[in-house]
Amino acid sequence: MSRVSASGAQANIGVVGLAVMGSNLARNLASRGGNTVAIFNRSYEKTETLVDEHPEAGFLPAKTYEEFAATLSKPRTAIIMVKAGAGTDAVIDELVRVFEPGDIIVDGGNALFTDTIRREKAVRETGINFVGAGISGGEEGALNGPSIMPGGSDESWVTLGPILKSIAAVAEGEPCVTHVGHDGAGHFVKMIHNGIEYADMQLIAEAYDLIRKGTGKTPAEIADIFAEWNRGELESYLIEITAEVLRQVDASTGAPLVDVILDQAGAKGTGAWTVQTALDLGVPVSGIAEAVFARSLSSKPAQRAAAADLPGPDETLDVSDPEAFVEDVRQALYASKIIAYSQGFDAIVAGAEQYGWDIKKGDIAAIWRGGCIIRAQFLNRITEAYAADPGLVALVTAPYFADAMARTQQAWRRVVVAAARAGIPSPAFSSSLAYYDGLRADRLPAALVQGQRDFFGAHTYKRIDRDGTFHTLWSGDRTEIEAVDTH
Numbered sequence: 001m002s003r004v005s006a007s008g009a010q011a012n013i014g015v016v017g018l019a020v021m022g023s024n025l026a027r028n029l030a031s032r033g034g035n036t037v038a039i040f041n042r043s044y045e046k047t048e049t050l051v052d053e054h055p056e057a058g059f060l061p062a063k064t065y066e067e068f069a070a071t072l073s074k075p076r077t078a079i080i081m082v083k084a085g086a087g088t089d090a091v092i093d094e095l096v097r098v099f100e101p102g103d104i105i106v107d108g109g110n111a112l113f114t115d116t117i118r119r120e121k122a123v124r125e126t127g128i129n130f131v132g133a134g135i136s137g138g139e140e141g142a143l144n145g146p147s148i149m150p151g152g153s154d155e156s157w158v159t160l161g162p163i164l165k166s167i168a169a170v171a172e173g174e175p176c177v178t179h180v181g182h183d184g185a186g187h188f189v190k191m192i193h194n195g196i197e198y199a200d201m202q203l204i205a206e207a208y209d210l211i212r213k214g215t216g217k218t219p220a221e222i223a224d225i226f227a228e229w230n231r232g233e234l235e236s237y238l239i240e241i242t243a244e245v246l247r248q249v250d251a252s253t254g255a256p257l258v259d260v261i262l263d264q265a266g267a268k269g270t271g272a273w274t275v276q277t278a279l280d281l282g283v284p285v286s287g288i289a290e291a292v293f294a295r296s297l298s299s300k301p302a303q304r305a306a307a308a309d310l311p312g313p314d315e316t317l318d319v320s321d322p323e324a325f326v327e328d329v330r331q332a333l334y335a336s337k338i339i340a341y342s343q344g345f346d347a348i349v350a351g352a353e354q355y356g357w358d359i360k361k362g363d364i365a366a367i368w369r370g371g372c373i374i375r376a377q378f379l380n381r382i383t384e385a386y387a388a389d390p391g392l393v394a395l396v397t398a399p400y401f402a403d404a405m406a407r408t409q410q411a412w413r414r415v416v417v418a419a420a421r422a423g424i425p426s427p428a429f430s431s432s433l434a435y436y437d438g439l440r441a442d443r444l445p446a447a448l449v450q451g452q453r454d455f456f457g458a459h460t461y462k463r464i465d466r467d468g469t470f471h472t473l474w475s476g477d478r479t480e481i482e483a484v485d486t487h
C-alpha cells in the first residue's frame with residue numbers, strides 16, 4: 001500500500017469531518033506555515049467542494065480511510081470533527097483500523113467526557129494515542145483561532161501541543177490552549193464551558209426581555225444599550241453578538257429579526273450534560289440548570305398554549321426611570337454572570353477531584369479569554385483570583401467578585417422583585433440570586449428537611465451543640481437516641 005498521496009506529497013496533520021467546524025479548522029491548519037493538511041469526509045462531495053473552493057490551502061484529499069492514512073507522515077495525527085456520538089465511534093473504528101501504534105487520534109467534537117474516557121482506554125490498548133479535545137469558537141473561531149481544551153496523555157501533548165498552539169486564538173500574547181488533564185479532562189472542561197455559555201445566553205436574554213417590557217425600547221435601541229455595555233465590565237463576545245442580532249432587520253417583513261424568529265430555543269445537549277454531571281457530583285449549578293430548563297420550557301408549544309389563559313399579576317412593569325432601570329438590569333446581569341462562572345468552576349473542581357485530574361483553574365480561565373463563545377473581559381479576574389488563592393472554595397468569595405456582589409446585589413434584588421411582580425419570567429436571574437443568598441445564609445431551612453427525613457425514614461441528623469448522629473423516636477415516645485449515620 002502506498003504511504004503517499006497520488007501526488008506523492010505527505011501531510012503532517014489530517015482532519016476527518018468537513019462540515020462547518022472541520023472545514024474551517026482544516027483551513028486554519030493549512031494557513032499556518034509548515035502544515036500540510038490531509039482531509040477526509042464520509043461523503044466525498046464535501047471534500048471535493050473544500051478542495052475546489054480553497055486551492056490556496058493545498059489540501060491533500062482522500063477518498064478512503066486507507067488513502068487518508070497513507071497520506072499522513074508518521075506518527076500520524078488526525079483531528080476528528082464529526083457529529084458527536086455514534087459518528088465519532090464509527091470514525092474512530094476506521095482510523096484504528098488504518099493507523100499504527102504511536103499515531104494520534106484527536107476527537108475535537110463535543111463528546112460526552114465519559115465517552116472520551118471509554119474511548120481513550122480502548123484506543124490506548126491498540127498502542128494508538130487518543131486525545132479528546134474540546135474546541136470552542138464556532139465557525140469563525142475554527143477558522144481564525146478557537147479556544148482548545150485538550151485532554152489525553154502527556155506523550156500526545158508533546159506532539160500535539162505545538163500544532164494546537166499554532167492554530168489557537170491568542171489572548172494577550174498567549175495561545176488559548178493548555179493541556180487540561182488526562183483522558184476526558186478536556187471534554188469535561190468544554191462541557192462546563194458550554195454550560196456557562198447556556199447560562200450567560202439565558203441571562204442576556206432575560207435582560208433584553210426586561211428592558212423591552214419595562215421601557216418599551218425597540219430591539220435596535222436595546223442593541224445600542226448592549227453595545228454600550230460591551231465597553232464596560234460586561235465586555236464579552238456574547239454581549240457583542242447580542243447587539244448584532246437585535247439590530248438585524250428581517251428582509252421579508254421589515255420587522256426586527258428577533259420578532260420573527262420562533263421563540264423555541266433548541267439545544268444539542270451539552271448544557272443538559274453539564275447539569276446531569278453536576279447532579280451526579282452534587283454541585284448546585286442552578287443558574288446553568290435554569291438556562292437549560294428555560295430552553296425546554298420554550299420548546300413546549302402545546303403546554304404553553306394550554307397555559308396561556310392562566311391568571312397573571314394585576315400590575316405591569318412600571319418603570320418610572322428607564323435609565324435607572326437599565327442600569328439595575330446591567331448590574332443584575334453582571335452579578336448573575338459571576339454566579340454562573342462560580343458554579344461552573346465549582347463543577348470543574350468537583351470533576352477534577354472525582355476523576356483524578358490536576359486541572360489548573362486559572363489556566364482554564366486564561367484559555368477562555370480568546371476564541372471561545374464565553375470569552376469575556378472578566379476572565380482575567382478569575383485567573384487572578386485562583387493565582388492569589390489556588391484553594392479558593394467559591395469563586396464568588398474572591399475579593400474582586402465579593403466586591404462586585406456588594407456593589408450590585410441591591411440592584412439585582414430590585415430587578416428580580418420587579419420581574420416577579422410583573423409576571424415576567426426571569427428564572428436565571430432569580431435562581432442565581434437565591435443561590436447567592438443560600439450561600440451567604442447564616443442558617444438554612446435544611447435543618448427542617450433533616451427533621452422531616454428523620455421523621456419519615458429514620459435518616460438521622462447531626463446537632464449543632466454536640467458530636468454524634470441522632471434519631472428521634474417519632475412513632476414512640478419522641479425521645480432522642482444516638483444512631484448510626486445514614487446520611
Ligand SMILES: NC(=O)C1=CN([C@@H]2O[C@H](COP(=O)(O)OP(=O)(O)OC[C@H]3O[C@@H](n4cnc5c(N)ncnc54)[C@H](OP(=O)(O)O)[C@@H]3O)[C@@H](O)[C@H]2O)C=CC1
Pocket residue numbers: 017018019020021022041042043046081082083084086087088090091108109110111135136137138139
Ligand atoms: N457547530 C459549532 O458551532 C460547533 C460544533 N462543535 C462540535 O464539532 C463537531 C462538528 O460539528 P459541525 O461541523 O457543526 O458538524 P455536525 O455536528 O453537523 O456533523 C457533520 C459531520 O459529521 C459527519 N458524520 C456524521 N455521522 C458520521 C458517521 N457515522 N461517520 C462519518 N462521518 C459522520 C458528517 O459527514 P457527512 O458529510 O458525510 O454527513 C459531517 O462531516 C460536532 O461534534 C459538534 O458538536 C464544537 C464547537 C462548535
Ligand SMILES: O=C(CO)[C@H](O)[C@H](O)COP(=O)(O)O
Pocket residue numbers: 110135136137138194197266267268269270271373
Ligand atoms: O460548542 C459549541 C460552542 O462552544 C456549540 O456552538 C454548541 O453546539 C452550542 O450548543 P447548543 O446547540 O446546544 O446551543
